[in-house]
Amino acid sequence: MAEPLLTLQDLAVHFQVGSAFGGGVRTLKAVDGVDLDVAPGECLGLVGESGCGKSTLALSIMGLVPPTRGQVRLNGHELSKRERMATARTVQMVFQDPYASLNPRQTVRRTLADPLRLHGIANRTEVDHRVMDMLAKVGLRPDHADRYPHEFSGGQRQRIGIARALILQPKLVICDEPVSALDVSIRAQIINLLLELKDELGLAYIMISHDLGVVEHVSDRVAVMYLGRIVEQGGWQEIFEDPRHPYTRALIAAIPDPFHRADAFAKRAKAHGEIASALDPPAGCHFNPRCPLKADRCVSEVPLLEPVATGHRAACHFRERTA
Amino acid sequence: MSSPLLAVRDLNIALKGGGGIHSAVEDVSFEIGRGEAFGLVGESGCGKSITALAVMGLLRRPLSLGGGRILLDGQEIQNASAAEMRRLRGSRIAMIFQEPMTALNPLSPVGRQIAEMFVLHQGTGWTEAMDRAEDALRQVRVPSPERRIKDYPHQLSGGMRQRVMIAIALACGPDLLIADEPTTALDVTVQSEIIDLMAELCAAKGTAILMISHDLGLVANMCRRVAVMYAGRIVEAQPAQAIFATPRHPYTRGLVDSLPRLGERAKRGRQRLREIAGVVPSIAAYPAGCRFNPRCSAVTDICRTTAPAITPLPADGLVRCHHHG
Numbered sequence: 001m002a003e004p005l006l007t008l009q010d011l012a013v014h015f016q017v018g019s020a021f022g023g024g025v026r027t028l029k030a031v032d033g034v035d036l037d038v039a040p041g042e043c044l045g046l047v048g049e050s051g052c053g054k055s056t057l058a059l060s061i062m063g064l065v066p067p068t069r070g071q072v073r074l075n076g077h078e079l080s081k082r083e084r085m086a087t088a089r090t091v092q093m094v095f096q097d098p099y100a101s102l103n104p105r106q107t108v109r110r111t112l113a114d115p116l117r118l119h120g121i122a123n124r125t126e127v128d129h130r131v132m133d134m135l136a137k138v139g140l141r142p143d144h145a146d147r148y149p150h151e152f153s154g155g156q157r158q159r160i161g162i163a164r165a166l167i168l169q170p171k172l173v174i175c176d177e178p179v180s181a182l183d184v185s186i187r188a189q190i191i192n193l194l195l196e197l198k199d200e201l202g203l204a205y206i207m208i209s210h211d212l213g214v215v216e217h218v219s220d221r222v223a224v225m226y227l228g229r230i231v232e233q234g235g236w237q238e239i240f241e242d243p244r245h246p247y248t249r250a251l252i253a254a255i256p257d258p259f260h261r262a263d264a265f266a267k268r269a270k271a272h273g274e275i276a277s278a279l280d281p282p283a284g285c286h287f288n289p290r291c292p293l294k295a296d297r298c299v300s301e302v303p304l305l306e307p308v309a310t311g312h313r314a315a316c317h318f319r320e321r322t323a
Numbered sequence: 324m325s326s327p328l329l330a331v332r333d334l335n336i337a338l339k340g341g342g343g344i345h346s347a348v349e350d351v352s353f354e355i356g357r358g359e360a361f362g363l364v365g366e367s368g369c370g371k372s373i374t375a376l377a378v379m380g381l382l383r384r385p386l387s388l389g390g391g392r393i394l395l396d397g398q399e400i401q402n403a404s405a406a407e408m409r410r411l412r413g414s415r416i417a418m419i420f421q422e423p424m425t426a427l428n429p430l431s432p433v434g435r436q437i438a439e440m441f442v443l444h445q446g447t448g449w450t451e452a453m454d455r456a457e458d459a460l461r462q463v464r465v466p467s468p469e470r471r472i473k474d475y476p477h478q479l480s481g482g483m484r485q486r487v488m489i490a491i492a493l494a495c496g497p498d499l500l501i502a503d504e505p506t507t508a509l510d511v512t513v514q515s516e517i518i519d520l521m522a523e524l525c526a527a528k529g530t531a532i533l534m535i536s537h538d539l540g541l542v543a544n545m546c547r548r549v550a551v552m553y554a555g556r557i558v559e560a561q562p563a564q565a566i567f568a569t570p571r572h573p574y575t576r577g578l579v580d581s582l583p584r585l586g587e588r589a590k591r592g593r594q595r596l597r598e599i600a601g602v603v604p605s606i607a608a609y610p611a612g613c614r615f616n617p618r619c620s621a622v623t624d625i626c627r628t629t630a631p632a633i634t635p636l637p638a639d640g641l642v643r644c645h646h647h648g
Binding site: 049050153154155156183184185186187188189191192195210212213214216217218236237240241250251252253254255256270271272274275290 | 574
């Protein structure tokens with residue numbers, strides 16, 4: 001097997017949360033012991049609800065949040081020992097809100113050219129050439145280069161965000177909810193573009209999204225996160241056709257789909273209650289207060305991520321049950 | 324047949340600004356029967372939310388009613404006085420919003436905010452009203468309502484706040500509940516619980532729902548009939564299942580085809596998503612003729628010059644397209 005592009009080993013990111021009114025400092029375990037890898041050219045879907053730690057995970061892969069424990073290895077090198085600039089040439093990020101993540105006072109040309117200059121490409125002809133080439137790749141016109149972000153629609157802005165992420169020719173792009181801020185009728189354009197660029201440039205993606213339809217469409221493998229832990233991971237088909245963690249099933253059951261209306265399985269699989277606070281997660285399996293399969297063991301014993309089939313692992317004491 | 328609970332006829336809403344008057348909503352008509360769940364779907368800026376505000380009598384400058392009639396139980400309410408509307412709102416028509424934190428009063432315990440409904444609309448004393456508020460919280464399945472009643476909104480999670488909003492909205496047993504993107508700010512698993520709760524309570528009380536959302540799947544799942552809005556006009560209305568199975572307007576068809584649907588890839592392998600070209604027009608620059616024409620794959624000359632008329636469909640629906648065939 002080829003060397004993974006990215007390896008996370010027992011990665012944990014904890015924050016100390018202090019209260020202004022006393023009560024002491026508490027530890028928020030945003031990411032708590034995550035093992036994960038991404039092969040070159042692969043798309044890993046990362047699914048979970050707000051507060052599950054997926055964005056913190058992304059930031060620590062980018063080297064923007066130091067890990068409390070564990071390792072992030074890129075191309076076999078540990079991230080903390082790598083130079084920041086080298087990291088930037090390997091991993092880039094596309095953000096949810098393209099308006100908030102573009103500098104409103106910079107033309108598109110400047111937004112795309114700055115990273116190149118910072119990375120030592122000083123020749124103006126070459127910078128220009130690469131900017132124009134990138135604009136064409138993301139479906140923008142050459143004359144767009146001298147406009148400002150406010151002159152573009154949401155979909156076009158996201159194209160600029162993608163161009164900025166790709167201009168340094170990274171190997172891995174983390175897409176954090178790349179379409180959820182866009183108009184519904186624009187989303188397909190951006191999803192198609194991301195998939196085309198992946199094939200054309202041999203990119204690996206980590207696709208963070210709460211939209212399971214999108215994740216199923218684009219991912220090769222999928223990891224499901226709940227309160228800082230990966231609760232299930234496997235090939236896209238295993239996750240969507242044979243989910244073994246009750247939380248994965250609950251997520252799938254929660255998708256309103258008129259074609260699955262009479263699906264009895266969906267009714268039973270729904271989770272009850274709400275996500276616990278990451279400051280005070282339930283003992284044992286974090287999902288146990290909401291789980292239809294809950295037993296005593298789920299409170300006393302943390303289930304480990306264990307194999308159910310080749311490449312498919314679930315962190316549930318009852319992972320052998322299929323429904 | 325008796326008159327529908329709510330009838331909106333040829334509603335026009337004008338937007339003043341940018342040195343001119345723009346038509347934000349044009350000739351929108353629909354009816355909702357007693358106890359019926361009706362969905363209004365569209366993208367941001369299509370006019371769905373201001374249509375709801377017009378029904379509530381809450382249009383404020385720069386928006387104003389440009390024409391048309393709104394009938395509640397056959398009675399025109401579009402010109403009702405402020406006092407009359409205040410009486411209707413809460414007791415006969417209620418509304419819940421996308422972000423419950425901004426809709427609730429942060430300085431008042433939630434129990435008091437529910438109890439206020441009984442005091443204002445039914446003349447109940449505060450002691451009795453607080454007891455009824457506790458019952459109302461229990462009905463929306465807030466755990467330990469006797470304690471939660473004293474909580475302030477910031478002490479509750481997003482899902483719990485939205486439950487409180489539902490309790491307030493349904494307190495006086497309104498005939499119509501308007502829900503404007505009620506679950507967009509919530510996580511998916513919480514969303515499905517809130518939707519189930521709303522549907523169940525409204526069915527039990529015979530309350531009609533006007534559900535407003537950008538999520539066609541969500542609306543089609545909950546509502547009996549769905550209308551799709553684009554750029555200020557209703558372009559299609561059909562029973563919920565038909566709108567997915569046989570969408571008649573190119574825009575609806577585009578929406579249905581463009582979203583990756585769960586299970587599709589396993590059945591058919593990964594297909595390239597069908598795109599809707601172009602962008603949503605801004606309100607100041609709606610194109611002439613059919614407003615969807617610059618993005619439409621079936622566009623012909625007539626689409627660029629003449630706004631299509633409404634064509635009724637045989638099975639309880641309508642479409643607004645020159646080429647609906």
